[in-house]
Structure formats: structure tokens, C-alpha cells
Amino acid sequence: MASNADLIAVANALGQKLDEQVETKGLKNAELVKLVSELRARADAAAKATATENETVSLVAQANALAGELGTTVETDGLTDDALRDLIDSMKVGVDEAAKEAADAEAADAAAEGAKENEAAKPVEVEEEKPPYYIMAGKSMTTIKRGIVGPLEEIRPDDIKGGKDALEAFVKTGHVGKFVKTGHVGKG
Secondary structure, rough: OOHHHHHHHHHHHHHHHHHOOOOOOOOHHHHHHHHHHHHHHHHHHHHHHHHHHHHHHHHHHHHHHHHHHHHOOOOOOOOOOHHHHHHHHHHHHHHHHHHHHHHHHHHHHHHHHHHHOOOOOOOOOOOOOOOOEOOOOOEOOOOOOOOEEOOOEOOOOOOOOOOHHHHHHHHHHEEEEEEOOOOEEOOO
């Protein structure tokens, strides 16, 4: 069993940590033990809250940094830590894909430059442009590259993980519409 002097010292130290004035005068040993226990619980709760707040600040900073790499902005106000982690994971995929596309584009440019030096440019067949997709009214979607895309805005296969197949699935669920030669397809 701790002495009263030890308990008073611990209570005063915890009080300073919590920035509180602790009154120990006239308290018996059992009362001092209870006081120290309560102060420890509050100090632990305060430390946990600070750690959680620091983690949230760190997650917001990571999301903003990734958004900067993608050339977009993100709205993080009101997001939980889990939602921030999901957002960061999806943006990391976008950063990885953007880096791969940049490397592919650089390699293609180098190959094209080499081809120009070796022979005259040959005509290139251009694929027919795919029909554009758009977000349905009343819906929005967070994309890998452009952040949040709102109602009636165009969305491209390279905006989301899964590409054209994922967009077609969203057409079926009514989140995305698709223009075709005779109009549009989609629920809504």
C-alpha cells in the first residue's frame, strides 16, 4: 500500500499534467487512492484524445499531399479516420496510375522520336471515340484522378479503378449515364 505522501505526490503530478489544481489536504489513504485512480483515468483519456486528434491531422495532411500530386483538391472536413484512410488508399492508386501513365507517355515519346529519325511517319488509324459517360442527376462520385465529380459531369474510364467495365456496372445501377448515337442510356 502506498503511503499518503506518495499518493499526494502522484495526485499533484497528475493534476499538473491535466492543468488542474488538486486538493489533497485532509484526505485519508483510501480517498487518496480513489483520487489518484480518477486522475489517472482522466489523464489517460486526455492522452488518447490527443493521439486520435494527431492521427486525424496526419491523415488530412496525407490526403492533401496526395491530392496535390494528382493536381486536385479534396474536402476532408467531417470525414472519419476510416473514411480518410479509404480516401488516401484510393488516391494512392491514382498516384501510382498517374506515375505509370507518365512513364508510359515518356517511353512512347522516346519511341516516336526514334521512329521519326529512322523513317518517315506512317499514317495512324484512329479508333472511333468511345461514347462519353456522365454522372446521373442527384449522384456524385469520387474519382482517382479528379476527386469528386458531380451530377451531369463527364466521367471517363481512366477516372475510376476498373475502367470501362466499372463504368458499365455503374450504368446498370443508375449512377452513371452513357450517351449513344440515339440518345442516352441509364436509369433516371
